[in-house]
Amino acid sequence: MEAKSAVDSSPMSIQEHQHSPPEASPKPYSKKSFVTTLMEVATLRTPAFKEDSYFISSLKSSEKKALQELKNKLVHSHGSDSECSMWGIHLLGGDEKADVILLKFLRARDFRVLDSFNMLEKCLAWRKEFGADGVVGEDLGFKELEGLVAYMQGNDKEGHPVCYNAYGVFRDKDMYERIFGDEEKLNKFLRWRVQVLERGINLLHFKPGGINSIIQVTDLKDMPKRELRVASNQILSLFQDNYPEMVARKIFINVPWYFTMLYSMFSPFLTQRTKSKFVISKEGHAAETLYKFIRPEDIPVQYGGLWRPSDLNNSPPKSASEFTVKGGEKVNIQIEGIEAGATITWDIVVGGWDLEYSAEFVPNAEGSYTIAVEKPRKISPSEEAIHNSFTSREAGKMVLSVDNTVSRRKKVAAYRYIVRKSAHV
Known part of the structure; x- marks a missing residue:
């Protein structure tokens, strides 16, 4: 070498x-252990997720028809409304970037036009009410969580931005009370979490053949599941409803053995597309898993990589x-x-x-x-x-x-x- x-x-x-x-x-x-063999059953036999290219020429005739029908519904509902936009892209502009976003909503609802339209309308309303377009520039006062709980760092080997999530710090009761002590604090945290995701979305191309989704790495070590149930459910709901097809791969690291067992039990009930996005790595194997997808200079040091928060001023690594x-x-x-x-x-x-x-x-x-x-x-x-x-x-x-x-x-x-x-x- x-x-x-x-x-x-x-x-x-x-x-x-x-x-x-x-x-x-x-x-x-x-010799492979039983748990290792079980992990392989849970992950390696699931075909890897193949991201959509978003080229119109690659769509089936029924999918092309669904796209046109969705456009027609939007025009009928909004006319030439300039506020019918997401991430700076006018959805009625008729360009390829708008098509990428519309296809994401169609894919999320299996190209059922009415369901996709309703999802899109609710998302537009939520973004306006939430002020999602301006959240990236806000100072929400979570400096202590930057680079620790949720943060964008580097790209995978294919160029997707990577978002890391780790909630183990909230096992500390004082930290938990400081961040989630009441409804107002919880809502502020949820706004910050959306801010982190929006930073990642702003790195996407929204272009056929381009980088149109991110990678999520979630560290389950020491995560206080019971205490974070409300927050995690709200985060999941927000992301599922308003950021369709924005994640190309979900990598879970430091996964407890019982989570692996549960995944193996419920795996048959998940769609093939959902399972194809999952990568599950048991505790102690984070580096081995992440190296398959991400260059070591872009992996945080706590996961066996070479990147430190101090490297932010020294780019590229x-x-x-x-x-x-x-x-x-x-x-x-x-x-x-x-x-x-x-x-x-x-x-x-x-x-x-x-x-x-x-x-x-x-x-x-x-x-x-x-x-x-x-x-x-x-x-x-x-x-x-x-x-x-x-x-x-x-x-x-x-x-x-x-x-x-x-x-x-x-x-x-x-x-x-x-x-x-x-x-x-």
Whole structure:
């Protein structure tokens, strides 16, 4: 695997470095557990969701007819009303962006025109009453929840914006009372939650063949289900009624075992289209699941990625290289060609850690001693990505090691680095 070239905007010169493939030892056979097998039954056998292209040419004749009938009903109901719009798109404009929105409402009601029209009319009324078009610019006073409870962060590998949701912080009674203590506070929170979603919607193309939906990642760890029942039901109702077909995939991470069992039981009663959007990942496997869909530099550090809230001021993020640490393996990543006086900065993460990590600098000159930059240490599953730097006094290479020899579980991992030559060279 080759490391990507370092890219930096600083005045210091940047040097490309050769990277030796990770060295690995054989892995032992690992038998699947009952829960793992159950997870595969619940997810892998469901065909992946295929997002609509929204090209008129790809529609069935009956679907084209339904679209035209819906347009006719809108014209009859609104005439040339300029307020008949959503997300800055005039629904009576007759362009492809309007068609994308109308097709979303039709798809949500299986192309039943009357049902789609009624849903659309209710949504238009709700958006006007709620003031949805202006909510993005409001300061609702939830700074403490930004980047923690619900937030947009990065894109998946196909370009869809990703919305993360985590409600475990509300197990704290003081936090719960502060946010949901009365009806007024609850309504304000719901407005903030709509604001987060609207930010994601504003990133969509609303164009045939474009990015027309988002990805939702929901962390179920420590979620107080009973306390949040009212809020979660209202959020779900708002989103289902007013944001049809806006989610391409729903990824549930840190899912308790009993949720998995319930899903397996009720899965036969869900529509194939609904099931095709679900990805369910049991607790401790968040990174392994998210890496399938999202680049590690866009995944928050608490889920085994490299993104931190502080990265908001440093965009776009530097690309990372992914690798796998198999059960029973020790992997060495060698970054060669480091000159004397150069500074190397690196980030490395292993999903679920629970293994030994170390970093050392190996000089090229014979007789020079290897420098233990980070001594070998066991890293717990709860630890986040490592960020460190080292300035070399002589030419050599950096070796990052992750030792998974005492485990039988394969783990996903990623790293990135940048090397700056000394300004005095």
